[in-house]
Amino acid sequence: MSNDRPTTGPDRPTADTPRRPAAQPPLLEIDGLSVDFRLEGSVVHAVQDVSLHVRAGETLAVVGESGSGKSATALSVLRLNPSPPCVYAGGEIRFGGRDLLKLSEKELGRVRGRDIAMVFQDPMTCLDPLQRVGAQVAEVLRHHTGISRAEAKEAALAALDEVGIPDPALRYRQYPHELSGGLRQRVMIATALVARPRVLIADEPTTALDVTVQRQILDLLVTLQHKHGMAVVLITHDLAVVAETADRVVVMHQGRVVETGDVLDVFDRPADPYTRRLLAATPRLEAA
Amino acid sequence: MSTDTTDATDTADAAAGAPAAGRPLLELNGLRKEFGGRRPTVAVDDVSLDVHEGETLALVGESGCGKTTLTRLLLGLLEPTAGSVRFDGQDLAALTASELRGVRRRMQVVLQDPYSSMNPRMRITDIVAEPLVTHDPEARGRRARARNRERVGELLAAVGLDAGIQDRYPHEFSGGQRQRVSIARALALHPRLLVLDEPTSALDVSVQATVLDLLADLQQRLGLTYVFVSHSLAVVAQVADRVAVMSRGSLVEVGDATAVLRTPRHPYTRQLLDAVPVLDPRRGRRAAARASAPTAGPADEAADGASR
Numbered sequence: 001m002s003n004d005r006p007t008t009g010p011d012r013p014t015a016d017t018p019r020r021p022a023a024q025p026p027l028l029e030i031d032g033l034s035v036d037f038r039l040e041g042s043v044v045h046a047v048q049d050v051s052l053h054v055r056a057g058e059t060l061a062v063v064g065e066s067g068s069g070k071s072a073t074a075l076s077v078l079r080l081n082p083s084p085p086c087v088y089a090g091g092e093i094r095f096g097g098r099d100l101l102k103l104s105e106k107e108l109g110r111v112r113g114r115d116i117a118m119v120f121q122d123p124m125t126c127l128d129p130l131q132r133v134g135a136q137v138a139e140v141l142r143h144h145t146g147i148s149r150a151e152a153k154e155a156a157l158a159a160l161d162e163v164g165i166p167d168p169a170l171r172y173r174q175y176p177h178e179l180s181g182g183l184r185q186r187v188m189i190a191t192a193l194v195a196r197p198r199v200l201i202a203d204e205p206t207t208a209l210d211v212t213v214q215r216q217i218l219d220l221l222v223t224l225q226h227k228h229g230m231a232v233v234l235i236t237h238d239l240a241v242v243a244e245t246a247d248r249v250v251v252m253h254q255g256r257v258v259e260t261g262d263v264l265d266v267f268d269r270p271a272d273p274y275t276r277r278l279l280a281a282t283p284r285l286e287a288a
Numbered sequence: 289m290s291t292d293t294t295d296a297t298d299t300a301d302a303a304a305g306a307p308a309a310g311r312p313l314l315e316l317n318g319l320r321k322e323f324g325g326r327r328p329t330v331a332v333d334d335v336s337l338d339v340h341e342g343e344t345l346a347l348v349g350e351s352g353c354g355k356t357t358l359t360r361l362l363l364g365l366l367e368p369t370a371g372s373v374r375f376d377g378q379d380l381a382a383l384t385a386s387e388l389r390g391v392r393r394r395m396q397v398v399l400q401d402p403y404s405s406m407n408p409r410m411r412i413t414d415i416v417a418e419p420l421v422t423h424d425p426e427a428r429g430r431r432a433r434a435r436n437r438e439r440v441g442e443l444l445a446a447v448g449l450d451a452g453i454q455d456r457y458p459h460e461f462s463g464g465q466r467q468r469v470s471i472a473r474a475l476a477l478h479p480r481l482l483v484l485d486e487p488t489s490a491l492d493v494s495v496q497a498t499v500l501d502l503l504a505d506l507q508q509r510l511g512l513t514y515v516f517v518s519h520s521l522a523v524v525a526q527v528a529d530r531v532a533v534m535s536r537g538s539l540v541e542v543g544d545a546t547a548v549l550r551t552p553r554h555p556y557t558r559q560l561l562d563a564v565p566v567l568d569p570r571r572g573r574r575a576a577a578r579a580s581a582p583t584a585g586p587a588d589e590a591a592d593g594a595s596r
Contacts, residue, residue, distance in 0.1 A: 065492035181351075210350040211519065215563035237492065240522070240565035263569045281497035284567055288525035288549035 026053035026094075027231045028077065028116070028199050033091035035072050035081065046072040048255040049091070054231040054248075056198065059222075061234045061246035061263070063278075069255040074203050074235045076101075078112050095199070114144040117192035121204040123184035127176040127191075134160070134172030137191050144195050159194040160187070164220060182213035186220070193224060200225070203235040218245055239282045243267060251275045311377060312338035313481060313513050314362060318371035321357055331357040333537035334371070341480070344507065344514040346528035346545065348521060348560070354537040355517050359483050362515070363395055364388060375481070393423050396474035400486035402466030406458045412469055413454035416440045419476040443472040448502060464495035468502065475506070485517045500527060521564050525549050533557045 035047035047069040054060040064070040075081045077093055077100060093100040095116065100108065120126050127136060137156035141147055147155070153172075160168035163186040176184055185205065192200060202221065206214035222245060225232050234245060242249050242263065249266050251259040251274065259272040270276045319335040322328035332354045339345045349355050360366040362373050364380045373380045375391050383391065396419070399405040406415050417436040420427040427436055441451035447468040458466060467487060474482055484503070488496040504527070506512060518524050524531060528545040533554065541554040552558045 065494060211521070212350065212559060212563040214565070218565070238565065239493075240567045243567050243569040244565045244571070246569075267567075267569050277494060279567070281494045282567055283493075283496075283500075283520065283522035283526045285522050285525045285549060285561070285564055287522075288528075288546045 024055050027056050029053040029094040031092045034089040035076055036087045036089045037085045038087055039085050046255055050257050052250050054233055056231050057229045059232040059234055059246045061242040061249045063236055063242050064252035065237060068252040070235050070252045071203055074201050113140050114195045115197055116199040117197040119188050119192045119202040119205045121207050123188045126188055129176055133174055133187050137194050140191055140194050159190040163190045181209055185217055199231045201233045313341045314339040315374040319361055319368050320370040321361055322369045330537050335539050337532055341513055342511055343529040344516055344527055346516045346524040346531045348518055348524055349534035353534045355534055359485055359517055393477040394479050395481040396479040397483040398470045398474050398487045400489050402463050402470055405470055408458050411455050413440050416443055416473045423477055443475055447472045463491050467499055481513045483515045
């Protein structure tokens, strides 16, 4: 890719560096985060004292049911919770030696999409229906780097190709409504990855998709992570998706972390009663 | 395409050896539904299927495969382009309007979205009593009120809700509770067949588990027959006696649930099954990636714990 940033330093892992050396410090670290939603006269403590971290090349899954605070936690990283009513009541979100919660909007704007990118559940609410697909991918690069229109187009075409979109030149000129759900999801992933972020936060990226398309998108995320050595934070309600994609898992319930650990340990020996309940409630194919 | 799929259906059916005693409660024969004019879209293409009294038949397939159109045909809400639907031996197309109303009391539907499937301005008591009022003249008017409330109380109790919630509105309830209200409403007329169209897809897993338990319990107590539409093979594995797999408007495979899910015959069924994420962290691509990266593993976690 022509758009690889020149800032590649020793902490920017590539595919051939060891994937999780023990000494490697966390890339993104949330420490004691509390998020409140202050509505007229009442306060909802959506996230309470949540700590988690993720390293380069690692996938951390944050799993929980609706209202567990998993999405509010994920959105806090780039301060995307609607504010008001959202108030970041406590804690730090450390990335690259800085507390993201203390950055100005302008400073944070340079992190969003460049160092840390997000993928959401519903591509239709994320992509602009009035803009051609290619322009939306190229826009990320134009915004973050000084590259020319032609260079951005070339990079965007390469990004569309990388996420497995057939005939990228055709798709580049199309509008989101002309694409299937799976293709739109791929476009959103291309948009997220085109600036080569070091952290990808994926909030229920396959929940709206059919199971065969879900399989393709999950495989794609694993492949791209392997290739670029990104840290991935995967927000999901589906423990089976966690089992297949994550290295470590954080289980959230009612705004708190109830359990965290290596995915093998948590699935083999869930320590918290809520985790056990969740595992027991998940339907299994083997039941037939 | 249609010849080899019918073959698959026949052999699977024969292998399942399912036919229970007597005639099926629901018989679909060569059902076809086209939408649009000169170059119509074929939403349902030559579907033949029997559903027997007391069983759960799961209808699975991906979006756009025609599952929902098929349920609308079997409920008599859409007219087939060709083919027939027989319920309890009666051909729906041959019935008069009033006879059709009679049949419809015996088949009810629970829809996926518990938010859009009830009028937000109606009280729970009126929502659950609506089928009674629609189908039974005696349930109308002021004097029927007390009797309706009593019946609604029974129905709510049957689905595990407090009879005291009758005067409340849908927005006061969670998705799972609303789905219970939908089920209570569907049971109001003592139906024999329930069409459950993705009844738990909008629910959290722990809530889904309780609603699936409730449905199993009701089926046993009331001798209900279920047509259970779902995109989730894991849910189907838990609830179904038989499975019908649909793709592009046709049934590609029908048979005993264990047989279809464990030893699928049709490539499409296999493809669907292979795509289902498995609740086992030792399988899947991530596990393979982990294995190929020797530095990653539980050993890191120990170091990680120490550094915190």
